[in-house]
Amino acid sequence: MMIAPAVELGIDIRVLAEDEGMSAQLAATAVGDYRDLDTVRRFAADVDVVTFDHEHVPQEVLRALVADGVAVHPGPDALRFAQDKLDMRARLTELGVPQPDWARIADTVELQRFLDAHGGRGVVKTPRGGYDGKGVRVVSDATEAQDWFSGLAEGDALLVEELVPFVRELAQQIARRPSGESVAYPVVETVQRDGVCAEVIAPAPGVDAEHAAQAARIGAEIAEGLGVTGMLAVELFQTDDGRILVNELAMRPHNSGHWSQDGAVTGQFEQHLRAVADLPLGQTTPIAPWSVMVNILGGPVGAAMVDRIPAALAAGADAKVHTYGKAPRPGRKVGHVNVAGADLETTRVRARAAAAAFA
Amino acid sequence: MMIAPAVELGIDIRVLAEDEGMSAQLAATAVGDYRDLDTVRRFAADVDVVTFDHEHVPQEVLRALVADGVAVHPGPDALRFAQDKLDMRARLTELGVPQPDWARIADTVELQRFLDAHGGRGVVKTPRGGYDGKGVRVVSDATEAQDWFSGLAEGDALLVEELVPFVRELAQQIARRPSGESVAYPVVETVQRDGVCAEVIAPAPGVDAEHAAQAARIGAEIAEGLGVTGMLAVELFQTDDGRILVNELAMRPHNSGHWSQDGAVTGQFEQHLRAVADLPLGQTTPIAPWSVMVNILGGPVGAAMVDRIPAALAAGADAKVHTYGKAPRPGRKVGHVNVAGADLETTRVRARAAAAAFA
Structure with missing residues (x-):
């Protein structure tokens, strides 16, 4: 949906698409994996500014483009707060922006402690990859998030937030x-x-x-x-x-x-x-x-x-x-x-x- | 400029363009001569409706498409009144639509007669191919259109209209x-x-x-x-x-x-x-x-x-x-x-x- 305004404004637009599809009607469309540095780098070599229609381009890819001298907007330092909900909560706390109570939780013990302090209920979220309700679960007992904890890599954690009225x-x-x-x-x-x-x-x-x-x-x-x-x-x-x-x-x-x-x-x-x-x-x-x-x-x-x-x-x-x-x-x-x-x-x-x- | 609304409405749009250009960014664009029946016919074979962004597609081409069963809008019977100003004037006269006085003129004698009857001035137009002031000339003497008359094929004519105040x-x-x-x-x-x-x-x-x-x-x-x-x-x-x-x-x-x-x-x-x-x-x-x-x-x-x-x-x-x-x-x-x-x-x-x- 950026294509039409780009054409009207005379901005030459190129698209790197995951699959053939509607936007692949554009001859200027490349098809490739946005997670693959070589693919993205080759695509970015011909453009002045790179932007996105989702948040999932890996930080390594974004930072490599910036190192190549490509203008990336939003840049990796901003985008990481849209990619990782724990990073976002921590940064908004620093900024003093009003938000629900929250905690970084690594296991059911930490989750239960948060639930006990917040009326027995809370919203557990996977920090990354959630979308339209996916990766979000309202729980009233820490065991309800057991499967997510089990799937965590070493050093990773979940986010819990108070259930806001x-x-x-x-x-x-x-x-x-x-x-x-x-x-x-x-x-x-x-x-x-x-x-x-x-x-x-x-x-x-x-x-x-x-x-x-x-x-x-x-x-x-x-x-x-x-x-x-x-x-x-x-x-x-x-x-x-x-x-x-x-x-x-x-x-x-x-x-x-x-x-x-x-x-x-x-x-x-x-x-x-x-x-x-x-x-x-x-x-x-x-x-x-x-x-x-x-x-x-x-x-x-x-x-x-x-x-x-x-x-x-x-x-x-x-x-x-x-x-x-x-x-x-x-x-x-x-x-x-x-x-x-x-x-x-x-x-x-x-x-x-x-x-x-x-x- | 039809491409953006077509995409929004989910209408699959194809373009037959004269040259490579902006609209040729569309992979679905064919490049070819709209005056060539084979080119247009090949293009039209894959679409449900054919339309135009100018009036210059020849009647023979339009009528062949209609005979092929293609929906052509506007159709040749309508479009000819946008293609030929003499046809248009004659048809609007039949419809009783208010318009300037006009005449079909084949030579300077007929033009001078019209000018004499309309205060000595008139607007001479080539019936076809005019655009943005091209093919339009204000004259106060019939000889000023001599070159256009000389260029007319046998049986063709020019249009003259009163200079409307x-x-x-x-x-x-x-x-x-x-x-x-x-x-x-x-x-x-x-x-x-x-x-x-x-x-x-x-x-x-x-x-x-x-x-x-x-x-x-x-x-x-x-x-x-x-x-x-x-x-x-x-x-x-x-x-x-x-x-x-x-x-x-x-x-x-x-x-x-x-x-x-x-x-x-x-x-x-x-x-x-x-x-x-x-x-x-x-x-x-x-x-x-x-x-x-x-x-x-x-x-x-x-x-x-x-x-x-x-x-x-x-x-x-x-x-x-x-x-x-x-x-x-x-x-x-x-x-x-x-x-x-x-x-x-x-x-x-x-x-x-x-x-x-x-x-």
């Missing part, structure tokens, strides 16, 4: 250039179902100016403190006593920012490109009072996505449908729908109706 | 599906400099409801009457006595509709795709009170377009820059800038400032 989840997007300029998007509400983002409402309904400013400040502190370049998404908990706590970080265009493609003057994919290329950043102002993004999950069984497009478009003449060229399977994010409008409830209904056409 | 130029965009549904965009003002579109303001400032409805009605009559499928742009004169007359037709996304990419819920490139694929059409509502499009003409001398991008983006954080991947040369359209805003004058200034960064 949150009333809803928010997300704050920030874009930051290497030269320092940063811009914030309005804080949004993210609605999760089964551990996966289902809907996003921009701006978050009923957030007062104080909380909106607090979310933007947290985003700016993290972007600055971690030296993030490109788009940063800060997933937040809003607690029943009105606190805002950091849940997760992503250093790339993120599901919680998809609304901006059709709902803001500058979409997050264009903004990420502008940020990593150190170009002046774009305005983040919404184009309508409300934008709603609804993920298309699973998608049709036994029918191609494209066959559902007529029904989706018929559901609302203002529905903006985005498909990812992925084969649908239950629970997989295969696209999303954005609708912008003046009234939240009717906007949300139209977005849901268009997304439901794919179900 | 217009106060400004407007354009009406309409999208129409093969199954009949059509939607109109708000009528816009187009500002020409040296025969080339320089700026577009959407909606046209100061157009009253009656004239706006008249422009939309003219657009709908032409789309219906000519059987246009896809986007139709109707270029209009507004006269000093308040009449609206048809100047030219284009059956494709058109310069006068570029504002809709960033200024309307559905941009004209997405709309064209939806129309030719017979998908439900998108909402044409503007996202802001005013949108201004400024063409980037000529572009930098001795510098790559991309080197001017930082200055263009710095000129306005809400400027949406679109480049075409064309080598700049004086007067050539190499891109455009859209800005949407609440106030016309400041919106126009920001759009001009961003475009000026390329001058």
